[in-house]
Amino acid sequence: MRLIDINFVSKYFGSLRVLDDVSFHVDEGESFGLVGESGSGKTTLGRIIMKLIKPTEGEIIYSKGFSRKDFQIVFQNPYTSLNPRMNVRQILEEPLSIHKMKKDIGKLLESVELEPSYAGKYPHELSGGERQRIGIARAISIEPKFLLLDEPVSSLDMSIQADILKLIKKIRASMGLTVLLIAHDLSVIKYMCERVAVMRGGRVVEIGKIDEVYKNPENPYTKLLLESIPRLPAIT
Amino acid sequence: MSKLLELKKLSVHYQNNKDIVKAVTNVDMVINEGEVVGLLGESGCGKSTLALSILRLIDPPGKIYGEILWGGNNLLNIPEQNMQRIRGAEISMIFQDPFSTLNPVFKVGEQIAEVFRVHKGSSRREAWKKAVEIMDKVHIKDPADRAKDYPHQFSGGMKQRVAVAMSYSLSPRLLIADEPTTALDVTMQKAILEVLKELKTTMLFISHNIAIISSVCDRVYVMQAGRIIEEGTPAEISNDPKNPYTAKLVNSYKEISI
Amino acid sequence: MLRKNKLFIFGLIILISFSLLAVFAHMIAPYDPSEIMENEIQGPSVSHWFGTDDLGRDILSRIIYGGRVSLSVAVVAVAVALTLGILIGSIAGYFGGLFDEIIMRFTDIMLSFPTIFLILAIQSVLSPNIYNVMIVIGATSWMGIARLVRGEFLSLKEREFVEAARAIGCSDLRIIFRHILPNSWPPVIVAGTLGMAGAILTESALSFLGLGVQPPMPSWGNMLMDSQAYLIDAPWMAVIPGLFIVLAVLSLYFVGEGLRQSLNPKEKQ
Numbered sequence: 001m002r003l004i005d006i007n008f009v010s011k012y013f014g015s016l017r018v019l020d021d022v023s024f025h026v027d028e029g030e031s032f033g034l035v036g037e038s039g040s041g042k043t044t045l046g047r048i049i050m051k052l053i054k055p056t057e058g059e060i061i062y063s064k065g066f067s068r069k070d071f072q073i074v075f076q077n078p079y080t081s082l083n084p085r086m087n088v089r090q091i092l093e094e095p096l097s098i099h100k101m102k103k104d105i106g107k108l109l110e111s112v113e114l115e116p117s118y119a120g121k122y123p124h125e126l127s128g129g130e131r132q133r134i135g136i137a138r139a140i141s142i143e144p145k146f147l148l149l150d151e152p153v154s155s156l157d158m159s160i161q162a163d164i165l166k167l168i169k170k171i172r173a174s175m176g177l178t179v180l181l182i183a184h185d186l187s188v189i190k191y192m193c194e195r196v197a198v199m200r201g202g203r204v205v206e207i208g209k210i211d212e213v214y215k216n217p218e219n220p221y222t223k224l225l226l227e228s229i230p231r232l233p234a235i236t
Numbered sequence: 237m238s239k240l241l242e243l244k245k246l247s248v249h250y251q252n253n254k255d256i257v258k259a260v261t262n263v264d265m266v267i268n269e270g271e272v273v274g275l276l277g278e279s280g281c282g283k284s285t286l287a288l289s290i291l292r293l294i295d296p297p298g299k300i301y302g303e304i305l306w307g308g309n310n311l312l313n314i315p316e317q318n319m320q321r322i323r324g325a326e327i328s329m330i331f332q333d334p335f336s337t338l339n340p341v342f343k344v345g346e347q348i349a350e351v352f353r354v355h356k357g358s359s360r361r362e363a364w365k366k367a368v369e370i371m372d373k374v375h376i377k378d379p380a381d382r383a384k385d386y387p388h389q390f391s392g393g394m395k396q397r398v399a400v401a402m403s404y405s406l407s408p409r410l411l412i413a414d415e416p417t418t419a420l421d422v423t424m425q426k427a428i429l430e431v432l433k434e435l436k437t438t439m440l441f442i443s444h445n446i447a448i449i450s451s452v453c454d455r456v457y458v459m460q461a462g463r464i465i466e467e468g469t470p471a472e473i474s475n476d477p478k479n480p481y482t483a484k485l486v487n488s489y490k491e492i493s494i
Numbered sequence: 495m496l497r498k499n500k501l502f503i504f505g506l507i508i509l510i511s512f513s514l515l516a517v518f519a520h521m522i523a524p525y526d527p528s529e530i531m532e533n534e535i536q537g538p539s540v541s542h543w544f545g546t547d548d549l550g551r552d553i554l555s556r557i558i559y560g561g562r563v564s565l566s567v568a569v570v571a572v573a574v575a576l577t578l579g580i581l582i583g584s585i586a587g588y589f590g591g592l593f594d595e596i597i598m599r600f601t602d603i604m605l606s607f608p609t610i611f612l613i614l615a616i617q618s619v620l621s622p623n624i625y626n627v628m629i630v631i632g633a634t635s636w637m638g639i640a641r642l643v644r645g646e647f648l649s650l651k652e653r654e655f656v657e658a659a660r661a662i663g664c665s666d667l668r669i670i671f672r673h674i675l676p677n678s679w680p681p682v683i684v685a686g687t688l689g690m691a692g693a694i695l696t697e698s699a700l701s702f703l704g705l706g707v708q709p710p711m712p713s714w715g716n717m718l719m720d721s722q723a724y725l726i727d728a729p730w731m732a733v734i735p736g737l738f739i740v741l742a743v744l745s746l747y748f749v750g751e752g753l754r755q756s757l758n759p760k761e762k763q
Contacts, residue, residue, distance in 0.1 A: 038421050080654040085677055094672075158444060162491045184422060188492060227426075228423045231451070232446065232489065
């Protein structure tokens with residue numbers, strides 16, 4: 001069952017072409033990865049899916065309709081995606097009040113593995129990982145169907161990345177979310193996703209199931225990406 | 237192998253009214269000639285502060301304690317004039333952010349040439365020629381033409397190559413690379429690492445990524461909260477970490493890696 | 495950090511003292527400011543600390559009541575300017591496009607008018623009193639604030655937390671008032687203190703020219719007007735109001751500068 005159909009989407013900023021005829025679909029309940037380097041257009045595509053930017057050409061069809069309640073996003077930079085003048089409670093209560101829902105803030109914090117006492121804190125009192133957990137809590141508070149994660153762990157230390165990714169996996173399983181994960185790190189994509197689209201220069205150059213793409217990449221760019229991953233030294 | 241740089245009980249403290257922030261505490265480190273030594277640590281552990289202190293680039297209210305032995309002299313005791321001669325010429329640094337290393341209003345060739353004019357007193361023509369040579373050495377295509385371009389005409393990876401070129405231009409004996417690939421895409425990362433390996437300069441390579449460090453370094457120091465908590469070869473650190481924090485770093489990487 | 499700034503502390507003390515004098519004028523002033531006593535043009539003495547003026551009125555009491563005038567004009571004028579400036583600047587900055595163009599051209603036009611002449615022209619048509627002085631000053635000094643606020647909005651609306659607010663479904667109004675405005679206070683507060691300094695100077699100038707606060711209500715400006723004929727015989731009549739104007743304006747500058755310095759490094763994360 002397709003949830004989102006991206007049809008021939010192109011985006012120009014002035015004369016700069018950022019997306020070129022992109023088409024693929026995301027199934028309901030799946031975890032889909034969008035991988036590419038800077039300039040690949042993946043972030044712009046994410047914004048278009050979230051209706052934060054309009055496409056220049058093409059359209060996106062949402063089989064079950066689109067609403068801000070059902071489609072939520074977690075941003076890359078935990079330092080800039082939270083309003084510095086609002087405390088945690090205010091940040092989490094805002095989407096709830098907009099969509100007329102009531103939730104216990106303490107329980108919501110616990111669901112992202114934070115103590116309820118964090119409710120009174122301000123973003124500058126929190127670490128990067130903690131802020132990102134708040135970002136996740138904000139997004140899932142209104143029980144969306146679809147979650148877009150735009151490089152959710154690239155700004156975080158490696159030791160915390162694993163924790164946050166595990167949290168996202170847990171939440172996805174318990175809430176039955178459809179997830180679109182945007183990242184430049186192939187390892188992160190493999191850890192989280194079932195299917196992947198590789199983007200370069202605004203185009204999708206390869207798409208398929210993770211295992212197949214990673215084991216038998218067809219596109220030379222995909223091969224280059226896979227080769228560029230630094231590895232730990234083998235056991236001697 | 238001869239010792240090139242030795243840090244003895246190096247500490248950097250910042251005094252702010254009543255608080256003292258201990259960014260670096262009692263670090264002992266040895267870098268031998270020809271080695272690539274890694275400094276592994278996460279954000280806030282003090283690794284960049286440590287790098288800056290080697291070049292005595294710590295501003296007040298920061299103060300450096302301990303010894304930085306370079307060629308038998310303690311760098312903390314020599315006059316600033318001498319230190320300026322060492323910076324760039326004997327010990328050079330590459331920073332994480334290639335965008336801010338370069339001045340946007342000057343041609344790239346000019347910026348590299350300046351290094352030669354200032355340190356070696358070369359003429360404009362000589363300096364420019366040297367600049368083009370160095371750009372070629374770091375594999376920038378058509379270096380003679382590219383030298384006339386401005387920073388904004390280069391991609392991030394290219395800019396970092398230029399930064400490497402600048403810091404390598406005077407053939408320093410020690411190159412300190414502070415997270416040189418962190419701001420770059422993964423394909424450019426590989427290219428920069430290869431450029432650095434080719435230079436065959438003694439290097440202190442700082443990173444938070446254990447795999448990158450392992451691919452470049454002969455020995456690794458692990459840093460946490462201002463202290464060195466473990467030391468070993470990349471294989472030792474990855475396969476048999478002694479400190480629980482090191483183990484955590486290794487495991488976090490292994491969990492997500494392919 | 496604010497505590498270390500001596501000028502800031504000095505300015506703050508002066509402002510607080512002046513404000514207290516203004517609020518409690520009726521309790522602190524030794525005489526009624528319009529009370530005409532016998533001893534005209536007396537220099538400072540024990541019974542009249544600042545002396546008396548040409549009509550035998552106690553200068554100290556007039557200064558205190560005059561302070562009330564000057565400060566209230568400053569506060570109300572700036573309040574008017576801030577309200578207009580924030581409204582206009584936020585709409586221009588947030589919505590951009592045609593709105594922004596039209597509004598900013600209008601602002602540019604207003605800025606090109608030599609304000610003092612505009613005020614003089616308006617005041618000579620109206621019958622000047624303290625109330626229209628407040629409004630006229632406010633209505634001719636909102637432009638700088640509008641520009642400032644617009645600038646803040648232009649940069650803040652691109653910030654990720656604003657995008658995040660949009661993503662969770664915030665309306666434009668909510669984004670403006672809940673997210674962007676609270677993050678644009680610092681430069682606006684500083685502009686406000688400078689605006690108050692300017693308002694005091696402008697009111698003094700107007701009153702000096704007879705187009706501001708009318709006698710017998712004292713204002714530091716019209717006290718200067720009265721003192722003109724007596725510069726040689728009774729210099730204190732001019733020096734003292736002048737000194738108070740300078741002190742008030744300086745204090746506002748010091749406080750504004752101190753605030754600007756302390757509100758800046760907050761964003762450094």
